[in-house]
Amino acid sequence: MPRQLVSTGSPFERVAGYSRAVVDGPWCFVSGTTGYDYAKMEMPEDVAAQTRNALATIEKALAEAGFALADVVRVHYYVTEAAHADIVFPIVGTAFGEIRPAATMLVCGMIKPEMKIEIEVTALKRQ
Secondary structure (H helix, E strand, C coil): CCCEEECCCCHHHHHHCCCCEEEECCEEEEEEEECCECCCCECCCCHHHHHHHHHHHHHHHHHHCCCCHHHEEEEEEEECCHHHHHHHHHHHHHHHCCCCCEEEEEECCCCCCCCCEEEEEEEECCC
């Protein structure tokens, strides 16, 4: 099975030389995804809206690659403030509550000051 590259059409992908997702065999690796609304190329101010946007972008990339959220086995959350966890957990809990992938959340800096969360997932297609 050849490697498949998935793009959201974001200008960041082209400039930085990466794909939103890469499928290799039964695996799909989704790049770190921030909360941009790619239709408007705007970043919402609050972390809740950014989280919802990131999850929507991830779900779209997974679907284009032939995967679903149910295939996610690993997720990394990167937030700019520990206090964001109380806002983010209920949102990602709704998305992943029954799937329950292995997960890590880290507090760190982002490359743009408006970014408050970045989410990265790995999915495995089961036979």
